[in-house]
Amino acid sequence: MSAALVAEAPSALELRGINKRFGDVVALADAELVVRRGTVHAVLGENGAGKSTLMRIAFGLERADSGRILIDGATMHGGSVQESARAGVGMVHQHLSLVGNFTIAENLELGGHGRFSPAATRERLSRLSEESGLRVPFDAMVRDLSIVEQQRLEILKALSLGARVLILDEPTAVLAPTDVSELLAWIRAFVSSGGTVVLVTHKLREALAVADEVTVLRRGRVVLSAAAGATDETRLAASIFSDAAPTLSPPSTFSATSTTAAVFEAADVSVIDAGGVTRVHSANVIVRRGEILGVAAVDGSGHRELLQVMAALRRPDRGVVRGASRIAFIPADRARDAIIGEFTLTENVALHGLGARRGVMPWTSLMAHTAGLITRFGVVASSAKAQMRTLSGGNQQRVVVARELAHEVDLVVADNPTRGLDLKATTFVHEQLRRAARNGAGVVVHSSDLDEVLALATRVVVVFHGAVLDAPLDRDAIGKAMLGATAA
Amino acid sequence: MLSAPDVTQVLEAFWRGSLGTSSALISGTLVRAVPLMLVGVGTAIAFRAGVFNIGGEGQLLMGGVAATVVGLQWAHALGPGAVVASLIAGAVAGAAWAGIAGILRSRFGVLEVITTIMLNFVAANLVSYAVRGPLQEPTHIYPQTETIAPNARLPLLMSETRLHVGIIVALVIAVSAWWMMTRTAVGFRMRAVGTSPTAARSSGRVDVAAVSMTALMLSGALAGLAGGIEVTGVTYALYENLSPGYGFSAIAVAILARLNPVAVIATAVFFATLETGALGMQRDAGVPSVVATALEAVVILVVIGIAGGSWERVARTRDVAAAHD
Secondary structure (H helix, E strand, C coil): CCHHHHHHCCEEEEEEEEEEEECCEEEEEEEEEEEECCCEEEEECCCCCCHHHHHHHHHCCCCCCEEEEEECCEECCCCCHHHHHHCCEEEECCCCCCCCCCEHHHHHCCCCCCCCCHHHHHHHHHHHHHHHCCCCCCCCEHHHCCHHHHHHHHHHHHHHCCCCEEEEECCCCCCCHHHHHHHHHHHHHHHHCCCEEEEEECCHHHHHHHCCEEEEEECCEEEEEEEHHHCCHHHHHHHHHCCCCCCCCCCCCCCCCCCCCEEEEEEEEEEECCCCCEEEEEEEEEEECCCEEEEECCCCCCHHHHHHHHCCCCCCCEEEEEECCCEEEECCCHHHHHCCCCCEHHHHHHCCCHHHCCCECCHHHHHHHHHHHHHHCCCCCCCCCCEHHHCCHHHHHHHHHHHHHCCCCCEEEEECCCCCCCHHHHHHHHHHHHHHHHCCCEEEEECCCHHHHHHHCCEEEEEECCEEEEECCCHHHHHHHHCCCCCC | CCCHHHHHHHHHHHHHHHHHCHHHHHHHHHHHHHHHHHHHHHHHHHHHCCCCCCCHHHHHHHHHHHHHHHHHHHHHHHHHHHHHHHHHHHHHHHHHHHHHHHHHHHHHCCCHHHHHHHHHHHHHHHHHHHHHCCCCCCCCCCCECCCCCHHHCCCECCCCCCCECHHHHHHHHHHHHHHHHHHEHHHHHHHHHHHCHHHHHHHHCCCHHHHHHHHHHHHHHHHHHHHHHHHHHHHCCCECCCCCCHHHHHHHHHHHCCCCHHHHHHHHHHHHHHHHHHHHHHHHHCCCHHHHHHHHHHHHHHHHHHCHHHHHHHHHHHHHHHHCC
């Protein structure tokens, strides 16, 4: 659709002055989004910028604190999926929500009413599939479908409920490159037949390739809204990231030379996930003693798998890995991977190296060790016998960092080590990581916050679509590389 | 309808049948507490490790079969070592029977809750077959085996009673299991895996599958040992009704003990009291056995309701484990 036509098209979905808070956190502040009928509208932004929240409000999964939602010009009450579905809005979530042990027809009718007739559903499905051009093997069980087919089925599900406005939340994050271009082509075909698509994505090139209009969110506010033709990768990247956070601490200065000993080395390493998708593709990475290697990437780029390989928690499917044996690992999901809330602090500290431990647990000395860590690392806890879950998030993370860095280590792998922490705790974690590097460990840090990566790293690699690329220590260049933009 | 004197009579019968006389206590209740204790400790270990072994009954029966075979076939050759050999055979058979469920889980992802239950039926039918076929007594009249040789029998703890040294074995094992779970690396690994398999793997580099398998086979071994002790200490032969559902009651025993092996000692005696008391009510007060059994079940439901918190915790662990398998 030409730019002039786009501007004139009536709006299919309008979000006006949307505000939303979660406790003390402002998720959205006066967010505005106007999606015109027959167009693709890309919504861009960093993790936590408020994209998903805005979409959940549009779809009725979440109720806004204030603001108006209009679908085809009609005002919605909001907060009801039934209401928005009736008005013609459908949403495909990033994490697909299908029932694996059901057939496709059964999945399609989930949430339906009255009698279920598999034959009638199959009939309807095949007509819908014909019309929409989304092909799925009708008689298969959902668990036997590939990720691409599951996604098609999710879209079919939305269409079968009469959706004319499709919200796709990061649909390409799970797809291989060829599948991505196929999906984008389908999106274009869908809008040219009168549909409307809101595409939430991290990837600039994708947004520019397929969208008519683009809206960028940053910290819950709309910072840019423009026709796709009137902007470019550089400007988008700048508006996504430019609001640089106040620097927490001076950047690290050490620069490892090629003569410094390597503590981790990956040659031609590939990782393939359970679904058969290549998450890391022929990566070559070296981590040297004394350096802090920043890993910059947007969600779903394959960096998580790369970090798991580095932490020796996952064997690569191809390639050779050589690494140190003394590894400290600070996982991103603290509650799931780093601590056991029901256990005492001492028991949580004792998790370190548990897999290789033999004989009797030296609880007395472990308790003394934990008490020492509590003092040394400034953990606020009643005693080493306190239950982990009684501590605040920041203090839990202090315990994790203390546990991992109290021993001499060769390699530190930290994945979002300061997620959810306040400034003081963040500064503390940063200091500890720097200290580990000064003491001769190789440190690898990934953070969803590019500023944090830049504050810590002495060297940066970018992971995009499974490829690991060296990047200069330059904010704009890294930002662009993370989003798959060509280096200018 | 029951009138007041009847109620007194029934309660008296319960008391006499369970704890009221020294013979009821020693030869009845305590003897019955032994298998409940052993299977209960095994169940507590497995549940603590997040493994849902509901197959104690089948593992106990297979232990009984193995101990019987040793007691019948090799008692003579083994001489004084025959009892120990029988018990070891029982434990090994129980562990192997549980191991089948373990392999099905690790290879094909079949939940052990399902397979261990199913294997209970397989074991019960195997026993039926054995006592009517290959292991039947020589006259081929009764569905049972010949009695095992005297040197393959567990010595009695007190003469003139039925209490055998198996109770000492059970007590020592309960205390050892508690020590293992709280003081050793093996036990701590099991607790960590049972509470958070993801944290055990990521932060402890624990081989979660291996730990689950160990816990499952260990609990199977204890159930198998219980079966071996029943044969060598109580029945001296294999019958179809070797176990009146010890494997199932033991689940309630473990849960009521909040999965603490030492507390299992008390809850096992408690459940044994309920069961012998119910038998007493049936025998002396003419309470139909179904009523006695139903009463027992009501008590189990009530105590499980009271101990419900531990079930919830266990179920939550289960969800976490399943989500990250």
